[in-house]
Amino acid sequence: MQNRFRKIVESSGPYLGLIFLTIALTILTGGEVIAPGNIKLVLEQSIILIFASTGLIFVMTMGMLDLSVGANICICCYMVAKVCQVNIPLGILTALLTGILVGFLNGVLTGRYKIMSFLVTLCTRYIINGLMVPLIAKEAVTVPFALYSYDNFGFKITVLILLVGAAGCLYMFTPFGNRVRMIGSNELGASYSGVNVRQVKIGCYMICGAFGAVAAFFTAIRTGTAALNTGSDMMFNALIALVMGGFPARGGAKARFSSCVVGGLVLSILTNGLTLLEMDATLQQFLKGGIFLLIIVLVSEKKRSGGGRLRLRLRTES
Amino acid sequence: MLARFEHMKKYFGATRAVDDISVEIGAGEIRAIVGENGSGKSTLLSMIAGILEPDGGEMFLDGQAYRPSSQAEANRLGVSMIVQEISTLPGLTVAENIMLGREREYTVFGIRNLRQLNRMVKEKLERAGLMEIQPDRDAAAYSLEQRKLIELVRAADVEPKILMVDETTTALSQTGREELYKLMRNTKARGSSVLFISHDLKEVLSVCDSVTVMRDGVLIDTVPTEGMTEEGLKNMMVGRELSGHYYREDYGTPISDEVVLEVKDLNCPGRFQNVNFQLHRGEILGFGGLSEAGMHEAARAVYGMEYDVSGDVVINGEKMHSVKDRLAKKVGYISKNRDMESLFNQASIRDNICITCFDKLAPKGVVTRRRMTRFAKEQAGLLQVKMRDTGQPAGTLSGGNKQKVALSKWLACDTEIFIMDSPTRGIDVGVKAVIYGLMEELKNSGKSMIIVSEELLELIGMADRILIFKNGEISGEIERNKDLTEEHLVQRMI
Incomplete structure (x- = not known):
């Protein structure tokens, strides 16, 4: 019974959640949520989130974490704002390279030096924040006026479809994507099967960094400034989005790419609906944290291990 | 008779891992359970050890209904199992591993007396002839085989009524096997029983009193080992006559110089x-x-x-x-x-x-x-x-x-x-x-x-x-x- 319930939650849960949430919020807000203007707003809000979680999905599939997503967005946002004042394409390129560099550092530290990803990215997060303090603590940098021309819905959606589509193909239809999932399933086994684990790890963090930079670009043109708190909520939001999208918390072979898109939408609708209901922002965080834990508990594998003696793996046959 | 297991069932989805098996085990009997991979031997033992919950059937130990809810409870009731995998916990010392779950025996006023613990365990190890193992060292410092022997010492120490050994000998060298056989014989001498899974039929025939053969989750037969041959067991396990051809039969074939x-x-x-x-x-x-x-x-x-x-x-x-x-x-x-x-x-x-x-x-x-x-x-x-x-x-x-x-x-x-x-x-x-x-x-x-x-x-x-x-x-x-x-x-x- 519990088993079947878990299977349903795992396979179609995110979609059911999306539908249920939309209906519930529609009723609660008296239809405000599905007003055409609001739908567009929700989509627009979800774009940055989907970019961030698309990058994160590669890292998390390997069973690793990236806590530096928010800080990465912050520094890339600064690059966009600062360098675009000189030249717009150069600014975008600089931001992209910065994001990739941050990812590369994370990748080398976890892949080459085999330090726990949680520690590495927690440290890079604080290092980047520390770097940003002297630059923008006193005064936020304003994005040059010319960039606002990119702030149109059609452009954003096109970029989203192209980039996330490309990432999806990479994830689902290439040997690289397969190797990522196999590392998540059994890292040691992957290295014995001839997978270059170090290379794949660095690659995943670089993808994550690059998508952080893209998210940063759209954050910049949306908010118009690069400040210290830019992107600070993204670390946790991208994580919740994935989990809400049905992503197994430990990654591995069962991970589905759709999680980042579905999860991004679910979380955005939830945030939007709660804001329409005039719920306090702090209270919203409380609620999101609670939902996050609830999902993790519901989908976590319940293993029956006998008391004091530990048997790590129960075989199902023989 | 020491224990009786009636109509045991365990299903995994559509797979009937154990399908209506009834077995009795006498006191002081060493019973082997043999069968091909996937025949349900380990599943049966796991249910007896409280690791898996049966989907049906009843178990009796010493005439009393026996329903362990966990492995710890099974241990308390006198059933212990040595599993195929290594189950010593790295990070704990050898002594702590051996006394796992019995901390009370060396705790004085709520404080663990480590000196007493190490002394106790050293004696146990010496009795088992394992002089080279230090009780106060991390269990992970020892080789696969030595860790398996540490498990044996632990299993022997609780003096179980039923000792179950799941395909352990593959991890052991000849000396390790001797230790295991000694443990099994001691258990038998105490009037307790041993359930022994092994793929090594020669070993089964020399060590055990009787053999239960399983195939595809079903009980085929239980026979005394006396007068039984390896061939006979193989045929019972597979359910058809096996041809003698097993290894290569060519000799003196030239090998390429390349x-x-x-x-x-x-x-x-x-x-x-x-x-x-x-x-x-x-x-x-x-x-x-x-x-x-x-x-x-x-x-x-x-x-x-x-x-x-x-x-x-x-x-x-x-x-x-x-x-x-x-x-x-x-x-x-x-x-x-x-x-x-x-x-x-x-x-x-x-x-x-x-x-x-x-x-x-x-x-x-x-x-x-x-x-x-x-x-x-x-x-x-x-x-x-x-x-x-x-x-x-x-x-x-x-x-x-x-x-x-x-x-x-x-x-x-x-x-x-x-x-x-x-x-x-x-x-x-x-x-x-x-x-x-x-x-x-x-x-x-x-x-x-x-x-x-x-x-x-x-x-x-x-x-x-x-x-x-x-x-x-x-x-x-x-x-x-x-x-x-x-x-x-x-x-x-x-």
Whole structure:
């Protein structure tokens, strides 16, 4: 019974959640949520989130974490704002390279030096924040006026479809994507099967960094400034989005790419609906944290291990 | 009669792992349970040990209804199990491991008296003849075999009414086995019973009083070992007459002069020294020795996965620097540690087989699931893997079928040189025969193999040449011949 319930939650849960949430919020807000203007707003809000979680999905599939997503967005946002004042394409390129560099550092530290990803990215997060303090603590940098021309819905959606589509193909239809999932399933086994684990790890963090930079670009043109708190909520939001999208918390072979898109939408609708209901922002965080834990508990594998003696793996046959 | 198990059932989805089995065990009886992989032996024992919950049936111990809710409760009621896997906890000392769950015995006023603990355990270890094991050292510091012996000491110490031993001997050398047999005999002498799972039928016949044979989750028969033969047991397990053909039967077949792999002065401090050999085209080279003799590590070093190795591995005239180089030369490695190093248990059979073959599957860098499924199905079909479909998680297969998947992973990518570490470890006769047949086929098609094995008969039966390892060095080289016996090999091993 519990088993079947878990299977349903795992396979179609995110979609059911999306539908249920939309209906519930529609009723609660008296239809405000599905007003055409609001739908567009929700989509627009979800774009940055989907970019961030698309990058994160590669890292998390390997069973690793990236806590530096928010800080990465912050520094890339600064690059966009600062360098675009000189030249717009150069600014975008600089931001992209910065994001990739941050990812590369994370990748080398976890892949080459085999330090726990949680520690590495927690440290890079604080290092980047520390770097940003002297630059923008006193005064936020304003994005040059010319960039606002990119702030149109059609452009954003096109970029989203192209980039996330490309990432999806990479994830689902290439040997690289397969190797990522196999590392998540059994890292040691992957290295014995001839997978270059170090290379794949660095690659995943670089993808994550690059998508952080893209998210940063759209954050910049949306908010118009690069400040210290830019992107600070993204670390946790991208994580919740994935989990809400049905992503197994430990990654591995069962991970589905759709999680980042579905999860991004679910979380955005939830945030939007709660804001329409005039719920306090702090209270919203409380609620999101609670939902996050609830999902993790519901989908976590319940293993029956006998008391004091530990048997790590129960075989199902023989 | 000590214990009675009636109409035991356990289903995993559509698989009937144990299907209505009733067994009785007498006091002071050593009972073997044999059957092919996937016949449900471990599942039955796991239910008795409180690890798995039965889907049906009743158990009685000493005439009382017995329903353990956990392994700890089963232990308390006098049922303990030594599992196939290592179950000592790393990070705890040997003494803490042995006294796990019985902390009260050395706790004074809520404070653990470590000196008393170590003294107690030292005595127990000495009584078991394990002088070299220090009670206050981390259990992880000891070898696989020593950790297994530590488990034995723990199991003996609680003086269980039923002691269950699940395929433990594969991890043990001869001395370790003697320890285990002693423990089993002591248990019997106390009037308690032993349930013993083993694939080594010779061992079963010499150690046990009676044998219960299982097949596909069903009880076939329980017979006394007296007057029973290995052949007879095999036939009962498989359910058909097995032909005598098992190992290779050819002798004196010439081996090609072509050297495909050469190892020069391979050294690894503390594990092996001065390993030199040549592997020819179409040759089966055996590595034999005690489990700690360095042969497993040497094989891993040939594949490039061991640390701190000096010396050269040359394949087809080229010096190897990394695992990647070896893959380019079509070398494949099958680990002794199937679940940790060969397989992706939560991933599908499809993903498991395709992982080595993306060059073939995705020449343009793109691969669809449909193509992977077709490919995996074809490859798994070659070795007759028993499965629902290729999407089934590899972890749900039985040991023998897991090994088939691990093998097809390397067969699928046209491997030329196989390095197989204990390829038939913990595998039943049916699958063993398949694997031996495969080796012969591979040899005939010009592939080369290094086979590391602790089963001497397997080396004698299959290898063209056997290198014997002793204390990390090659102590002898033996050519294939008809009159070779285990004694010849053992002499050089010890």
